[in-house]
Amino acid sequence: MTSPEEAAVTVEAGPPVVAAAEPTVAVRHVTRTFGEVTALSDVSLDVAPGSFVSLIGPSGCGKSTLLRVIADLLEPSSGEVVVAGKTPHRARTDRDYGMVFQKATLFDWRTVRRNVELPLELMGWDRTRRRARADEMLALVELTDFAKHRPAQLSGGMQQRVAIARALAFSPKLLLMDEPFGALDEITRERLNLELLDIWTKTRTTVVFVTHSIPEAVFLSTDVVVMSPRPGRVLRRIPVDLPRPRDTGTRELDRYFELVTEVRETLRGAGLL
Amino acid sequence: MSRRGRTAINLVAILAGLAVLWEAYRAFALATGNMWPGTDVALPVAVRGSGNAQQFPHVWEPVLALGRPYRGGGETLGAFLLGQVGYTLREVLAGFVLGSLLGFLLGTLFAHSRLAERSLMPYVIASQTVPFIAFAPILVVGFNSLESFPRWSGVAALSMYLVFFPMTVNTLRGLRSAPATAEELMRSYAASWWTRLWKLRVPAAVPYLFVGMKIGATAAVVGAIVGELSAPSSQGLGAAIFSFGRVSNNSVQLFATTLVAGLVGIASFSTVALLERAVLRAYAGAGPAR
Ligand SMILES: Nc1ncnc2c1ncn2[C@@H]1O[C@H](COP(=O)(O)OP(=O)(O)OP(=O)(O)O)[C@@H](O)[C@H]1O
Ligand SMILES: [Mg+2]
Numbered sequence: 120m121t122s123p124e125e126a127a128v129t130v131e132a133g134p135p136v137v138a139a140a141e142p143t144v145a146v147r148h149v150t151r152t153f154g155e156v157t158a159l160s161d162v163s164l165d166v167a168p169g170s171f172v173s174l175i176g177p178s179g180c181g182k183s184t185l186l187r188v189i190a191d192l193l194e195p196s197s198g199e200v201v202v203a204g205k206t207p208h209r210a211r212t213d214r215d216y217g218m219v220f221q222k223a224t225l226f227d228w229r230t231v232r233r234n235v236e237l238p239l240e241l242m243g244w245d246r247t248r249r250r251a252r253a254d255e256m257l258a259l260v261e262l263t264d265f266a267k268h269r270p271a272q273l274s275g276g277m278q279q280r281v282a283i284a285r286a287l288a289f290s291p292k293l294l295l296m297d298e299p300f301g302a303l304d305e306i307t308r309e310r311l312n313l314e315l316l317d318i319w320t321k322t323r324t325t326v327v328f329v330t331h332s333i334p335e336a337v338f339l340s341t342d343v344v345v346m347s348p349r350p351g352r353v354l355r356r357i358p359v360d361l362p363r364p365r366d367t368g369t370r371e372l373d374r375y376f377e378l379v380t381e382v383r384e385t386l387r388g389a390g391l392l
Numbered sequence: 393m394s395r396r397g398r399t400a401i402n403l404v405a406i407l408a409g410l411a412v413l414w415e416a417y418r419a420f421a422l423a424t425g426n427m428w429p430g431t432d433v434a435l436p437v438a439v440r441g442s443g444n445a446q447q448f449p450h451v452w453e454p455v456l457a458l459g460r461p462y463r464g465g466g467e468t469l470g471a472f473l474l475g476q477v478g479y480t481l482r483e484v485l486a487g488f489v490l491g492s493l494l495g496f497l498l499g500t501l502f503a504h505s506r507l508a509e510r511s512l513m514p515y516v517i518a519s520q521t522v523p524f525i526a527f528a529p530i531l532v533v534g535f536n537s538l539e540s541f542p543r544w545s546g547v548a549a550l551s552m553y554l555v556f557f558p559m560t561v562n563t564l565r566g567l568r569s570a571p572a573t574a575e576e577l578m579r580s581y582a583a584s585w586w587t588r589l590w591k592l593r594v595p596a597a598v599p600y601l602f603v604g605m606k607i608g609a610t611a612a613v614v615g616a617i618v619g620e621l622s623a624p625s626s627q628g629l630g631a632a633i634f635s636f637g638r639v640s641n642n643s644v645q646l647f648a649t650t651l652v653a654g655l656v657g658i659a660s661f662s663t664v665a666l667l668e669r670a671v672l673r674a675y676a677g678a679g680p681a682r
Binding site: 187190192211212214216217218220222224226227228237238240241242 | 571573574576577579580581582583587591592595598675
């Protein structure tokens with residue numbers, strides 16, 4: 120989150136700034152190639168502080184690549200990325216973002232609680248603080264009773280909630296999620312969508328969210344970014360003007376169906392459906 | 393029936409089957425005078441060798457011999473061999489611990505640096521393709537000529553030499569076994585190489601480390617016995633095998649000693665296997681599919 124003080128400092132220190140707040144993520148003309156394959160081609164994208172931006176597009180269009188470039192797990196071949204006002208590398212070493220993958224990627228040899236503690240451990244928090252924080256996060260994802268369990272004893276949906284708790288444990292400004300619910304059944308997925316929105320509202324974290332599901336993208340997001348097939352570029356950015364708080368009733372609104380149709384038409388217009 | 397009960401019954405059945413085969417061969421060879429019936433082709437092993445010395449005893453004879461004095465009078469063979477086991481185990485333990493440690497360090501070095509792996513791994517592999525029987529005496533005698541080392545250290549060195557290789561290979565494999573997303577997760581936390589090693593790679597490698605150590609546990613026993621055999625030494629199971637086999641030519645005592653050596657190997661392996669079970673249970677479901 121960009122605090123008011125930070126914004127003020129930026130305005131004082133830099134040249135006149137037109138926008139209200141600088142974007143949490145700014146991707147400028149980024150191209151990324153893997154040998155012969157162009158995964159991203161001239162992609163530009165701003166993610167405003169506090170927003171929830173979904174990336175949607177066909178398989179292999181470079182969504183994961185874009186997320187990895189933002190996370191400094193990959194270098195762009197050309198172009199520039201700014202995360203929280205810094206280089207992605209600096210943002211990574213400052214632990215400005217948390218990451219959630221399609222696979223929960225929990226460590227089998229640690230209890231659920233100690234999995235959530237992992238990033239705090241690496242950041243040098245002492246034991247009591249770590250523990251308190253992990254318990255707080257487990258309460259947030261409603262897994263308090265499973266603190267002492269092993270990941271293998273949890274269902275896929277529960278494991279993914281642990282991964283979210285772990286990603287949020289150190290209160291990062293930014294949450295990067297790569298198809299976090301892609302491997303879950305429809306019922307669990309809808310439940311976790313609600314839970315994620317709840318967490319997002321409580322923590323005011325900025326989210327970049329990759330998904331294959333149009334309804335999911337529309338339901339969750341402030342903006343849906345539709346990407347073209349390889350080489351990936353941004354086709355269209357669709358603001359989602361559904362009322363908040365969103366709940367199960369949201370999925371029955373006419374506007375919801377209109378937006379789902381709009382995303383679908385955009386994908387179809389590009390010959391993707 | 394419990395799985396353990398079935399395993400025990402299987403084991404007894406296999407041992408009984410082998411004993412029956414052994415006795416059948418013995419009876420057959422006695423009946424035909426060590427010849428294939430109707431030919432003048434000799435059977436592979438004669439029940440009695442030159443000078444009528446028994447070289448194919450009843451199965452139970454070596455077992456009974458353990459309870460009898462092994463030369464003239466005094467100490468029983470069993471008590472004597474127990475003492476030799478003690479001597480050999482010291483070499484086994486030293487070889488196993490040092491070899492496992494060396495293997496772990498080499499595996500970690502190779503996991504850290506592709507350059508180190510590419511430049512040193514060929515030598516590690518080459519070291520194992522040289523028949524170790526050939527240079528066992530050189531190693532043992534060479535070590536023993538160093539004044540500051542105890543007499544058994546040369547044999548321990550040979551044992552270590554057999555242990556470090558499976559440990560190196562399995563450590564390297566294990567350290568590389570963490571899924572790519574787990575590595576990415578650690579990178580997203582900007583974790584240092586050491587942190588990644590201790591918090592992710594080593595824990596992920598634990599099941600592989602046990603594979604290496606289980607192979608090493610038996611290799612350590614083989615190394616120690618061959619070491620004792622190949623360099624003239626006066627103590628240890630290898631020395632006993634040498635003296636009963638080559639010097640006194642007493643096959644009953646030789647078989648008894650071989651039996652004990654086999655038990656030492658099994659015990660060595662089982663100790664590591666038990667430790668593995670305890671540790672992996674604490675891990676709850678970690679490791680490669682079993
Ligand atoms: N490490 C890599 N090495 C080589 N090629 C890669 C690598 N990572 C991605 N690619 C290629 O880049 C393209 C985009 O991959 P990416 O994983 O970003 O797609 P995606 O949109 O996330 O797909 P999906 O929806 O299936 O997850 C693909 O063609 C892929 O083959
Ligand atoms: Mg992907």
